[in-house]
Amino acid sequence: PIExxxxxxxxxxxxFFQIVINFNNSDYPYAKYLKQDWKELYKEVRENENDKQLIKEWEPAxxxxxFKxxxxxxxxxxxxxxxxxSRALGYQVEDISIHQITKQSSDWKLGDIRLDKKTLLDVKNARLTVSKIYSEFCVPEFKEKRTNKDKGKKEVYIVGLLSPYLSKQVIDGEKKLNNVPKPKILGVFYKKLLDELKKIIGKKNRLEIDLSRLENLYSDSSISENYNSYSPRGKISNSYLPHWFFDYGDIFYKxxxxxxxxxxxxxxxxxxGEVPTWEDISILGINPLPLFIVTRENLSTxxxxxxxxxxRDFIKSLINIPRxxxxxxxxxxxxxxxxxxxxLQMLEEDNSEYSPQEYSDILYGDSQINNPQEYLPIPFEDSQTDNLENSKTNHPLKIYDPLQTIQSFCNTLQTLWENQEETKLSEFKIFKFxxxxxxxxxxASHDSWKTIIAYCGGKIEKKGKCGNYPLLIGxxxxCPTCGYLICPKENCQCCQPNxxxxxxRKEKNIDENNL
Structure with a gap:
């Protein structure tokens, strides 16, 4: 009998199987500290005199x-x-942002928080967009300020947060709003990550990652003279970081x-002979691939x-990611x-066996994940996010992925793959991401760039940025005028704002709504 x-x-x-099971079922002891109820958190700010002075210093109005x-x-x-x-992780933590009020030091010009008397953190808070999916997961207006005196200091680490978009009336308790999500830490970004991503792509590849605007963030000459009224560090850059850049440190993954x-x-x-056969693994239904990949253990022939x-090739590429x-x-x-x-390599090969939804069989400890349509991005306002975030669909290779970034991206790639004929993707030879x-x-090299995947950069009247993602070619x-993809939302329909x-189209919509 099979049992x-x-x-x-x-x-x-x-x-062997006990360690695999332990890995696939492992949890994250510090995940509970990633977020806090917004009422408690914002009450602390509203009732603390120094905090009240600080936010007024940031924005006198x-x-x-x-809104401000x-x-x-x-x-x-x-x-x-x-x-x-940071304190929960065991660091000695110093709030240097408040030094702008206490005058204890001028280090607030360099960062917001200092860990163990040496590591600087710059906190970037993004509030939710109308779409609840994309653009505001990016962290805008980030820079690293350096004076000649500070050149020798270590880089500033960027910490990204996603927070609910609330009105003053809701924050002050004058108006009630149900099912408001908790502010959530998305992780940390560091400068050398840009070099790491370039190494993964490699030089001999038809894919180019355009990180120029991010690299410029570290150049003093690139800093805009525009004053950012809610950044204590004044000058800003016009770029921002996407949510998939952020992750947590080794202590979190202990x-x-x-x-x-x-x-x-x-x-x-x-x-x-002491390693189970593939048939044995299939009978048990326990997926060891994520553990083999992160351990960088090559699969047997x-x-x-x-x-x-x-x-096989994809697994090998993950195992060989530069450390x-x-x-x-x-x-x-x-x-x-x-x-x-x-x-993109699969597009070039036109491999009939390939299916992006089958990445799940490689990345997730639960080998039963087969239908990507069942695993859509977590709606940020969902009251059940705690349970969803701890589901296995949020842990590709046991990476803590509370926004289901990877599963959502695989869904997008699957949609592109299934619509190759309509989109004529195989005709593209050079790509820029x-x-x-x-x-x-x-x-061809002499052609102009055509957008394949995009997000909407438009704004919806009285609601803020649209951020609809993904917009897909085909x-x-x-747009016949600018060539950008047109957002399908009736109240948006943006291609390029100008x-x-x-x-x-916008004027026509306004006229129709006024009828």
Missing amino acids: HKRRAIRNFYKE INSNE YAQMVSARGAEKLVIKF KQIRIIQDFKNLMANLSD KWQNHLPKWK SPKKKIISLSHLYISLLKHF RHEGILQGKK REEN CKSYLS
């Missing part, structure tokens, strides 16, 4: 401008949440790192024979770029 066979296999390879008031309370609340999270080391030790002492070539000096495991951004690179999530292609119409055709 007897399963029991025999599991007992024979007991230590908060007493007369309700809500923005400043949210921004200071974000800093306080990062302080609490359980996973310990299990990885246990598995390395085990595999170093096992002979081929016998195992590889049971996988199509495209899966980061900052992290012991593969990060979210490494995986995101690896997926995009591999997808901009960090904010825009994929463009050329059919599914959405291209495009004549868009302004005409």
Whole structure:
């Protein structure tokens, strides 16, 4: 009987499967500190005299401008949440943002928080857009300020947060709003990540990642002279960071790192006969691939024979991702770029066996994940997000991915793959991926770039940025005037904000609504 066979296999390879199960089911002890109820957090800001002075220093108009008031309370609340999270991780934490009021030092010009008397953090708070999916997950207006005196200091790490978009009346308790999500820490970004992503792409590849605007953030000459009224560091850059750039540090992943080391030790002492066959693994239904990948353990030839070539190649590419000096495991951004690179390679090969939805079989410990349509991005306002964020669909390679970035991206790639004929993707020979999530292609080097994947950069009247994502070539119409994809939302329909055709459509919508 099959149950007897399963029991025999599991007992024979007991230590192997126990470590795999431990990894696939491992949790994140510090995840509970990533967010806090907004009422408690913002109440701390509203009732603390120094905090009230600080947000007024950032924006003197908060007493007369309700929008700015809500923005400043949210921004200071974000800093306080990062302080609490950092303390939970065991760091000695110093709130240097408040030095702008206490005059204890002028270090607030360099960062918001200092860890262990040396590491500076700059907190960037993004509030939710109308779409609840894309653009405001990007962290706008980020820079690293350096004076000649500070040149020798270590880089400033950027901490990204996602917060609810609330009015002053809601924040002050004058108006009630149900199912408001908690402000949430998305992770940390560091400068050298840009170099790490370039190494993953490699020089001999038809994909170019356009990181120029991010690289310029670290150049003093690139800093705009515009004054950012809610940044205590004054000058700003016009760029921003996408949510997939952020991830958490090694302390956050301490359980996973310990299990990885246990598995390395085990595999170093096992002979081929002591490793289960692929048939054994299939019978048990326990997926060891994520653990093999993060441990950088090559699959045996016998195992590889049971996988199509495209899966073997993708697994190999993940195992061979250049190691980061900052992290012991593969990060979210490494995986995101690896997926995009591999997808474009599959386009070139036109591999009939390939299907982006089957990335799930490789990346997730639950090998039963087969239908990507069942795993859409988590709606930020969902009251059940705590349970959803702890589901296995949020942990590709056990990377903590609360926004389901990877599963959502695989869905997008699947849609593109299924619509190859309509989109004529195979005709594109050169690709450029901009960090904010825009994929463009050329059919020849002398052609102009054509947008393949984009997000909407328009604004919806009285609601804020649209941020609809993804807009896909072949599914959405291209504007005959500017060539950009047109947002399908009836109350948006933006292609490019300054495009004549868009302004005409916008005016027509206003006229129709006034009828």
